[in-house]
Amino acid sequence: MSFARRAAGILTVATVAFALSACAPGDEGAATASGADDGFSDDGCTHITVATSSEKVNMLDALAAAFAESEQHSDLDTCATVRPVNVSSGNASRYLTQGGDWPAADRDLWPTLWSPASTVWTDRVAAAASASLVGEPVSFTHTPIVFGMPEPMARALGWPDTPLGVSDLAALCQDPAGWGSVGKDIWGSFKISKTNPNTSTTGLSTILMQSYEAAGKSEGLTAADVDAAAEFSRVFEECVIHYGDTTGNVLTTLYEDTQHGAGGSGYVSAVALEETSLINYNLGNPDSHTVQPGETLTPPKDKLVAVYPSGGSMWSDNPITVLGADWVTPEQRTAGEAFIAFLQTPEAQRILPQFGFRPLGDETALGDLFTVANGIDPAQPAVTLPKPDVATISAALDQWVQVRKPSSVMELIDISGSMDEGIGDGRTRLDGAIQGAQSTLAHFRGTDEIGVWAFTTGVDSAAGEGIVPIRDVSALGADRETLGDSLEDLRYAQRAGTPLYDAVLAAYKTMSERAEPGRINAIVLLSDGEDTDSTVSLDSLVARLSQDVTEGGEDALVRIFPIAYGESADRSALKRIADATGGQVFDASDPERIDLVFASVINNF
Numbered sequence: 273m274s275f276a277r278r279a280a281g282i283l284t285v286a287t288v289a290f291a292l293s294a295c296a297p298g299d300e301g302a303a304t305a306s307g308a309d310d311g312f313s314d315d316g317c318t319h320i321t322v323a324t325s326s327e328k329v330n331m332l333d334a335l336a337a338a339f340a341e342s343e344q345h346s347d348l349d350t351c352a353t354v355r356p357v358n359v360s361s362g363n364a365s366r367y368l369t370q371g372g373d374w375p376a377a378d379r380d381l382w383p384t385l386w387s388p389a390s391t392v393w394t395d396r397v398a399a400a401a402s403a404s405l406v407g408e409p410v411s412f413t414h415t416p417i418v419f420g421m422p423e424p425m426a427r428a429l430g431w432p433d434t435p436l437g438v439s440d441l442a443a444l445c446q447d448p449a450g451w452g453s454v455g456k457d458i459w460g461s462f463k464i465s466k467t468n469p470n471t472s473t474t475g476l477s478t479i480l481m482q483s484y485e486a487a488g489k490s491e492g493l494t495a496a497d498v499d500a501a502a503e504f505s506r507v508f509e510e511c512v513i514h515y516g517d518t519t520g521n522v523l524t525t526l527y528e529d530t531q532h533g534a535g536g537s538g539y540v541s542a543v544a545l546e547e548t549s550l551i552n553y554n555l556g557n558p559d560s561h562t563v564q565p566g567e568t569l570t571p572p573k574d575k576l577v578a579v580y581p582s583g584g585s586m587w588s589d590n591p592i593t594v595l596g597a598d599w600v601t602p603e604q605r606t607a608g609e610a611f612i613a614f615l616q617t618p619e620a621q622r623i624l625p626q627f628g629f630r631p632l633g634d635e636t637a638l639g640d641l642f643t644v645a646n647g648i649d650p651a652q653p654a655v656t657l658p659k660p661d662v663a664t665i666s667a668a669l670d671q672w673v674q675v676r677k678p679s680s681v682m683e684l685i686d687i688s689g690s691m692d693e694g695i696g697d698g699r700t701r702l703d704g705a706i707q708g709a710q711s712t713l714a715h716f717r718g719t720d721e722i723g724v725w726a727f728t729t730g731v732d733s734a735a736g737e738g739i740v741p742i743r744d745v746s747a748l749g750a751d752r753e754t755l756g757d758s759l760e761d762l763r764y765a766q767r768a769g770t771p772l773y774d775a776v777l778a779a780y781k782t783m784s785e786r787a788e789p790g791r792i793n794a795i796v797l798l799s800d801g802e803d804t805d806s807t808v809s810l811d812s813l814v815a816r817l818s819q820d821v822t823e824g825g826e827d828a829l830v831r832i833f834p835i836a837y838g839e840s841a842d843r844s845a846l847k848r849i850a851d852a853t854g855g856q857v858f859d860a861s862d863p864e865r866i867d868l869v870f871a872s873v874i875n876n877f
Contacts, residue, residue, distance in 0.1 A: 311378050311380055311381065312353060312355060312380050315351075315353055316350075316351070317350065317351035317352055317353040318348075318350055318351070318352045318353070318601075318603045318604055318607045319352075319353055319355070319380050319604070320352055320353065320354045320355070320384045320385060320604055320607050320608055320611060321355055321356075321357055321380065321381050321382065321383045321384055321385070322336075322354060322355070322356045322357065322383060322384070322385040322386070322387055322592070323357055323359040323364050323383035323385070323386050323387070324356045324357070324358065324359065324386075324387040324388075325358075325359075325360060325361045325387065325388055325389040325473065325590075326358040326360065326518070326520070326560070327389065327546060327548060327549060327560060328356065328387060328389075328590065328627075328629075329356045329357075329358050329560075330560065330627060331413075331623070331624065331627035331629060332354075332356035332387070333356060334623055334626075334627070335354075335614075335615065335620055335623055336353075336354035336355065336356070336611075338614075338619065338620065338623060339352075339354060339610075339611050339614045339620075340352075340353075340354075342614050342617070342619065344610040344611070344613050344614040344617075345610065345614070347610065348606065348607055348610055350603070352607035352610070352611070354385075354607075354611055356387075357381055357383070359383075360471050360472065360518075361388035361389045361390065361393045361471070361472070361473050362393070362468075362469075362470050362471030362472060362473075362476075363471055364383075364386060364388060364393070365388070365393045365396055365397050368386075368397045368401060368405060368406070368595075368597075369396075369397055369400045369401045371401065373599075374597075374599070379599070382597075382599050383595060383597075384594060384595065384600050384604040384605070384607075384608045385592055385593065385594060385595070385608045385611065385612070386406070386592070386593055386595055387590060387591065387592040387593075388473065388590075388591065389473035389474075389546075389588040389590060390473045390476075390477070390588045390589055390590070390591075390659070391409055391411065391589055391591045391659065392473065392476060392477075392659060392665055393473070394406045394409045394591055394593060395659075395662050395665075396662060396665070396666075399662045402596075404596040405595065405596045405597065406593055406595065406596070407593040407594050407595060407596050408593060409591035409592065409593040410591060410592060410593065410612055410615075410616070411589040411590055411591045411592075411632070412590060412591075412592055412612075412615040412616060412620070412632065413590045413621075413624045413629040413630065413631060413632065414587045414588060414589045414590055414629070414630055414632070415546045415547045415548045415587065415588050415590070415628070415629050415630055416546070416547050416580065416585040416586070416587050416588075416652075416653050416656075417474060417477040417478065417481065417544065417545070417546060417547075417585050417586045417587065417588065418544075418545065418546070418547050418550060418578040418579060418580055418581075418585060418653075419441065419542045419543065419544055419545075419578075419579040419581065420542065420543045420545050420549075420550045420553070420576035420577070420578060420579070420647070421541065421542045421543075421576060421577060421579055422530075422541075422574045422575075422576060422577075423574055423575055423576070423577045423647070424574060425451075425456075425459070425541055425542075426577045426579060428451070428454050428455075428456050429444075429454060431577060431579060432577070432649070435582035436579050436581065436582060437485060437581050437582040437583045438481055438482055438485040438508070438581050438583060439485055439583070441462070441464065441508070441511070441542060442485075442504065442507055442508045442511075444462040444511075444541075445462055445464070445507060445508060445510055445511035446507050446510070447462075450462045451541070459541070461511075462511055462541050462542075463511060463512075463513045463539070463540045463541045463542075464508075464511040464512050464513070464540065464541065464542050464543075464544070465512065465513055465514070465516055465519075465522045465540045465542070465543045465544070466478055466512055466515055466516070466543075466544045467515060467516050467517065467518060467519055467522075467544070467875075468515045468516075468517060468875040468876070469668075469669055469672055470669065470875070471517065471875055472517075472518070472519075473546075473588050474519055474544055474545055474546055474549075474588075475515070475544070476665070476668070476669070477544075477586035477588070478544040478586075479505065479668050479669075479671075479672050480493065480586055480657070480660060480664075480665070480668055481581060481583070481584070481585065481586055481657060482501060482504065482505045482508055483497055483498045483501040483505065483668060484497075484583060484584060484657050485501075485504070485581070485583045486500065486501035486504035486505070487500065487501060490583065490584050490655050490657060491657070491658050493657075493660045493664055494660075494664055495663050495664045495666075495667035497664075498664060498667040498668045498671055499667065499671070501671075502671055502674070502675055505671065505672070505675050506675040509672075509675055509676050509677045510677060510790065512676075512677050512792070513539070513540055513792070513831075513854070514792050514794065514831060514876045514877065515676070515677075515792075515875060515876050515877065516856075516875075516876060517872045517873070517875040517876055519543065519544075519545045519546070519549050520549075520558065520559045520560055521559070521856045522540070522543055523543065523545070523549065523553050523558035523559065524558045524559045524856075525539060525851075525854060525856060526539055526540055526543070526553075526558070526572075527553065527556075527558040527572050528851065529854075530572045530573050530574050531570070531572065531573060539854050542579070543576070546588055547578055547628070547630075547648065548627070548628035548629050549628075550576050550577075550578050550646075550647055550648070551628035551641050551642075551646050551647075551648060552628055553572065553575075553576050554571060554572065554575045554576060554646050554647055555569055555571060555641075555646075556569030556570045556571045556572065557569055558572075575646075575647050576647050577647035578647050578648055578649065578652070580649065580652035580653040580654070581653070582654075582655075583655065583657075584653060584654075584655030584656060584657040585652075585653035585655070585656065585657060586657050586659070587656060589659075590629070592612055592615065593612075594608040594609055594612070616632075618635075618636070621633070621636045622636055624636070625637070625638050625639040625641060625642065626639065626641070628641050630642075638650050673717070674717075677790070677791065677792050678717075678719055678720055678721075678790065678791050678792070679716070679720045679721070679722075679791060679792040679793075679794065679877035680720070680721035680722075680745060680783070680786070680787070680788070680791045680792070680793050680794070681716075681720070681721065681722050681723075681745075681792075681794050681795070681796060681877055682722075682723045682724070682725060682745050682779055682782070682783055682794075682795045682796070683709055683722070683723070683724045683725070683795075683796045683798070684725050684726075684727065684775060684776065684779045684795055684796065684797045684798070685705055685709070685724065685725070685726045685727070685762065685798050686705075686726075686727060686728070686770060686772070686798055686799040686800055686801070686837070687702060687726045687727065687728045687740070687762055687765050687767050688727075688728045688729075688767055688768060688769055688770040688800075688801060688804075689728075689767045689768055689769075690770075690800055690801050690840065691705065691767060691800060692767065693800075693838075695838075695863035695864050695866075696863075696864055697864050701800055701837060701838060701863055701866075702762060702763065702767075703763075704837075704863055704864070704866040704867070705762075705798055705837070705866060706759050706760065706762055706763065707866075707867060708866045708867045708869070708870030708871075709724065709759055709870060710756045710759055711867055711870065711871065712870050712871055712873075712874040713748075713752050713755060713756055714752070715871075715874050715875075715877075716748050716752075716877075717748070718747065718748050718749050718750065719747055719748075720747070720748055720877070721745050721746055721747055721748070721791070722743070722745065722746075722748050722755070723741075723742075723743050723744050723745030723746065724741075724742040724743045724755070724758070724759065725739055725740065725741050725742065725775070725779060726739075726740040726742060726762055726765060727739055727740065727770075727771060727772070727774075727775035728740070728765070728766065728767055728768050728769060728770070728771070729768040729769035729770075729771055729804075729805045730766055730768045730769075731765075731766055735778060735782070736774070736775075736778040737771075737774070738771040738774055738775055738778075738805070739775060739778055740765060742755075742758050742759065742761065742762065743755055743758060745782070745783070745786065769804045769805040770799070770801050770802065770803055770804045770805060771803065771804075771805040771806045771807075772799055772801075772802070772803035772804075772806060772842075772845070773803050773806035773808045773809070773810055773813045774805075774806040774807055774808055775806075776795070776797060776813060776832070776849060777808055777813055777816060779795050779797075780795065780816070780817060780830060780832070783795055783830045784820065784828075784830050787828035787829070787830050788828055789828045791828075792831075792876075792877050793828060793829065793830045793831070794830065794831050794832070794833060794855070794876070794877060795830060795831075795832045795833070796833050796835070796873055796874070797832055797833065797834040797835065797846070797849070798834075798835040798837055799834065799835075799836070799837060799841055799842070799846065800837040800838045800840060800841050800863075801838075801840050801841060801842065802840070802841075802842040802845070803842065803845065810845055810848065813849070814848050814849065814852045817832070817849065817852035817853050818852045818853075829853065829854065830853060831850075831853045831854050831855040832849055832850055832852075832853045832855040833850065833855045833856055833857075833858065833873050833876060834846035834847075834849055834850050834855070834857050834858070835857075835858045835860050835866075835869055835870070835873060836857060836858070836859055836860060836861065837860045837863060837866065838860070838861065838863045839861055841860075841861075843857065843859075856876075858872060858873050
């Protein structure tokens with residue numbers, strides 16, 4: 273063994289000891305493990321990047337460390353360093369299908385290996401691009417899709433003694449009495465959180481489970497079955513509060529709501545998620561970050577319990593494959609194949625349950641995480657729903673675009689003087705904001721409502737002082753191109769101070785007056801700085817935003833999704849604004865990534 277390979281092994285022994293003792297199981301949508309996006313050190317080894325769905329980042333860190341001490345690694349001619357990088361399954365699928373370079377400046381972070389949450393994604397790339405690009409995917413672990421419910425809510429429906437199916441949840445969605453139908457009027461309407469199926473395996477699996485349920489099938493789902501399930505799925509979608517970009521963000525909001533005494537019921541009743549994400553939540557790590565030495569996790573006051581639908585569950589089968597991309601070198605291919613072989617070994621399989629994932633065979637014990645205390649029934653799911661063919665999956669995605677809950681969204685954009693600053697790629701901050709907003713217009717249907725306001729000091733309009741309406745909120749119709757052109761007008765707008773709180777209050781009042789129970793009503797707020805010129809204080813603004821929830825206005829609640837744009841954005845204030853409405857803050861501290869961040873926000877609608 274070379275000195276470089278021995279050195280790499282010494283370094284990773286400590287890493288695996290930390291990973292196995294300190295890292296909690298992953299969650300779809302969590303941040304990458306510590307240092308995962310910082311590039312590789314110059315260690316003299318072959319560098320292997322694994323583009324992976326985020327719920328596996330922590331686990332793959334531990335597996336990579338164990339691989340460095342394995343027989344498979346020792347058999348290589350040179351050492352190999354494996355590093356996971358968080359890329360959602362849907363985004364990776366899109367990058368690979370579109371062809372061209374991988375969207376990362378550091379070529380070391382261009383993936384040799386791809387591990388989406390499901391072979392659904394490798395099948396789609398093989399069909400849309402080429403089979404050689406995705407190679408020969410091999411599953412190395414799996415986790416079922418479940419509905420996580422706060423335990424008191426699940427017990428109100430008869431859990432764990434009464435089997436519950438997707439139809440039971442749909443019936444609660446459709447019942448005007450909501451939770452009142454089971455004697456819990458105080459809980460209000462039945463609310464579901466799901467992720468966007470175009471980027472999330474959980475979201476995609478859930479819409480397939482809906483079609484299976486409507487068809488009364490446990491296998492052999494067809495495109496015709498999906499078509500026939502359209503009305504059933506439309507009713508189910510009516511319960512959705514918003515389509516989270518990740519379950520990690522949804523669970524973080526639920527966790528904070530619970531810890532502050534609301535018990536979670538004010539935000540959501542059920543979350544479609546992977547079993548491993550539910551375990552992680554109950555450990556007190558809702559966003560699945562890498563737990564640091566000395567950090568203490570605080571379990572939620574109300575744990576989530578897994579409802580395994582009586583009609584069956586889809587599974588995330590977590591394949592891994594060496595990509596057939598032209599940037600993968602022969603040395604990387606050889607090392608990648610060795611790592612994949614290691615993942616099938618008993619040594620690797622024993623690591624999986626420590627991160628909330630199920631091993632491939634029954635010979636490996638599940639361990640202490642898979643217990644009733646963690647809301648898990650290791651004997652479930654009783655029925656496994658097989659993955660349909662590519663044509664059926666495509667039909668389900670196409671149908672979701674038509675049946676998903678309609679949205680009414682206002683984009684509120686800061687155009688203060690600081691937006692003229694450059695972001696390092698030849699654009700100003702305002703350029704990035706305009707292009708980010710333009711790039712998301714294709715997401716909306718013609719029946720969705722969308723408006724754009726800008727704000728700064730020294731301007732006045734019918735919408736209020738400091739407000740520049742680019743487009744009032746109305747059905748998009750055929751105005752997509754016109755709105756894109758109108759956004760360009762922002763380049764020439766007057767830019768001065770930042771009346772952030774006044775602008776948010778004006779937008780919130782307008783959206784609240786027109787909000788409808790049957791829509792996702794939201795404001796996307798982009799700001800790159802602190803409030804400098806408002807007449808209303810932050811405390812008064814937050815009190816006003818919180819008023820609708822406390823007074824029972826949840827059926828037409830307007831949620832605010834702020835984008836903290838650049839390092840100078842007032843993240844504390846933006847978080848308070850989001851929390852007051854049940855929204856989420858998105859981080860664009862690296863302003864060059866504003867296009868991707870904007871896309872993540874819009875995935876909620």
